[in-house]
Amino acid sequence: MTCGECGRAITAEKKTNRHGTTYRYYRCTKRRLDYKCRQPVVQAAYLEEQIQEFLRRISVPQEIAAHVTDQLLEFAEEERATRASNLKRTEKTRASIERQLDALIKLRVRGLSGHRLAGFGFACSRSARVSPNPFAAS
Secondary structure (H helix, E strand, C coil): CECCCCCCEEEEEEEECCCCCEEEEEEECCCCCCCCCCCCCEEHHHHHHHHHHHHHHCCCCHHHHHHHHHHHHHHHHHHHHHHHHHHHHHHHHHHHHHHHHHHHHHHHHHHCCHHHHHHHCCCCCHHHCCCCCCCCCC
């Protein structure tokens, strides 16, 4: 904000009197060397009310509001479609990983000898062995 008289900045100040009452007000910084601003201090409540009144009078033209609303709705629809696409892709990836894990487990089970799997209810031949027994004691 700037001073209406000299155009310099306005600053907020808070002062407490000797009785403990606190006052908030705004004043011109009066930082011009070539001009002595004569504006008095303004109580904060008064200036804040003026600002609120100014903001109440501001309105967005209907055509701009409609355009912004349309843009927001379009953006929301794009976001919904993107999320749906991401969800579908994630589900496909999850299913693919599950299939790969199942295949790895089957390969691992086939790689174990039959007598070691007998206790687990599996039957495999020794010739199908691919990797060492993960259940064997180290």
